[in-house]
Amino acid sequence: MYDENENKDTGRMNPEEHKEETVTTNFIMRDPDPVKSSPQASESSSQNQTDSSYEAQQNIPHYQEYQYHRAAEQNVFQEEAKPGKKGGFAKKAAALVGAALVFGVVAGSTMVGINWAAGAYGNRGSVEISQTETIPSSANESGIQASNTSSITAANDVSAIVDKAMPSVVAITSKMVYESQTWFGPMQREGVGSGSGIVVGKNDDELLIVTNNHVVQGADELKVAFIDGEAVDASIKGTDADSDLAVIAVPIKNISSDTLSKIAIASLGNSDNLKVGQGVVAIGNALGYGQSVTVGYVSALDRSVQTEDGTSRDLLQTDAAINPGNSGGALLNMRGEVVGINSAKYSSTEVEGMGYAIPISKAQNIIDTLMTRKTRAQVTDANQGYLGIQCKNIDAVTSQQLGMPQGVFIYKIVEGGAASKSDLREKDIITKFDGQGIKTYDDLTNMLKYYEGGTTVTLTVQSLENGQYVERNVDITLGKRPAEVSQQG
Structure with missing residues (x-):
């Protein structure tokens, strides 16, 4: 796919223009490159790298805000004494x-x-939390634990719930390479991101973990750290940009027997049964420092919120702190069951206590589908598949304004490329790649990293026919990447 700058548009909206609705995802990006301190490099980098941390998006140091309020308080007591009677x-x-x-x-x-x-x-009596039993592993004598529920009394704390749920929550670290333009020419640097995940199942060979799509999107390397700190390489099994969900897999053979004995498979609850005011517990890799726990209540159900890319989703709202790095972590009910996948928080410094989670009941079918997909490893650049199209993003705003489906708009099919040999048409809008939802050019290029040239895949597209968009499935055999093409598509 050729890139003529148009397809770099990711449809981000100005937070100031949508202050009442816009939330930010809680995935930390850390860039250790000292070149960033240069004004020229910083300016260039800002155009090529997304910083998903809450502080970076606000661009307001928290300590300044705190000092401002403290100063206002001090002025009350610093009023000059006046002569009195x-x-x-x-x-x-x-x-x-x-x-x-x-x-x-x-x-x-x-x-x-x-x-x-x-x-x-x-x-208030007793609550039910997870108990565990051992499931023998085919890989070794140790087993992975599966959740069971039994009644345990809670006395003013949630430590028993946390003790049972914590083994099913993991920390995820991603590495990706960015290229930016500086005064000295193009420069590559490595970015590091932090997020969370929940162990939701296993098969004969893999441990399966659900997280947010934005946690793993664009990652060149993924590592998962379990409850005892052991870190193991992971691969993407499937992603769905529409729902912001992803499932990653860790080979069981790569996990030590001791660590396997400490891992638990999460017990999934029913978010449809939640009521406003019920207590919840959030667990996640806050700030990338490791697992931490916050407690709060269900503030609202089916809250329609708009994320940074302009997409609207119906999410659970909670006042349990959802901090950067919590993305993909667990939101638990008082039975220790996962009722939500922590995803975002309100992006204004003027607002506290507004975090959001994907309801587990709405995510369940998508998770089940992603868990059954074939796990793919990244292929080399030379072997990477190629579509041969030029495209633009149709973001949420453009979709609403023009009445077009959100996705990747094909405005030109390259002669001799893979697309020209298929039933793809110019003006088609790609919404799925090999059954996985996509919304942007970046989603598409990230998918192609896992498919070699010569692989046949199915694209789901929206085609304009007689003034209406009609969904079609198009089979296409990916071509080989031309040596002179620097961007995939």
Whole structure:
């Protein structure tokens, strides 16, 4: 695929223009390259690299905001003393003592009420959390644990829930190579990202982990760290950009017997049964430092939110902190069951306590489909498949404005390329590649990294016929990548 800059448009929307709806995904990108400190390199890099961290998108240091509010508080007590009438000091002192007494009574009553409420909530009987049993592994004598549920009393904390769920949550580290233009010419550098994942199953050879698509998108290398810290290479099994879901696989033979005995397969709940106000627990690789736990409540159900790329999704809203690095982690109910996959948070520094998760009941069918796909390893650039098209992105905004499906718009088919030998047509809009949903040019090129030339795949496209878009499936045999082409397509 040729790239004439148009297909670099990823459809990102200005957060200031959509402040009430836009949320940011919580996937940390770290770029260790010192060249970034150069103004020229930074300017170029900003055009070629997406920083998904919450702080970078806001571009407002948190400590400055904190100091501003602290300064405002201090001004209340720094008011200059003014001359008063005789006896003014005694009156002021008496008033202060009176105010202190009133505050003490009110505060004391408030704290008693809070303590009573906390006690009532914390001692509401029993909740059910995960117990585990061992499933023998075909790879070795150790086994991977599967979740079972039994009743355990919770007394003002969620530690029992966390103890059972934590073995099923993993930390994911991705590495990718970026190319940017500097004064000295093109320069490549390595970026590192952090996210989370949930162990949802296994087959004879692989441990299967669900995460967000944006956690693994564009990754050249993936590593998964389990509860004991052991890190193992992983491969992408399947992705779906529409739902922002992905399943990655770790070969069981590469996991030590000791680590296998500590891993648990998560118990999946039913998010359709959730009610606003119910307690939830979020676990994830916050800030890339390792697994951490936050607690909150279900704030809203089926909340329609708009992500950075302009896509709207119906998500669970929670006030449990969803921090950068939590993407792909578990949102648990008070039974220790996964009811959501942590995905995003509100992107304004003026708002706290608005995190979002993909409802597990809506994700289940997609996850099941992705788990059955063939695990593919990346192929070399020389062997990578080639479509032979020129294209543009149809993002969410353009889709709404022009009444076109969201996806990759083919505006030219290259003569002699693979597409010219298929039933693809100019003006078709690609929405799926080999059964996996795509929305952008980047999604398409990331898919092609796993397919060699000569492989036959099925593209799902929307074709304009008699003024209406009709879905078609087109089989195409990928061509060999021309040596002079630097971008795939």
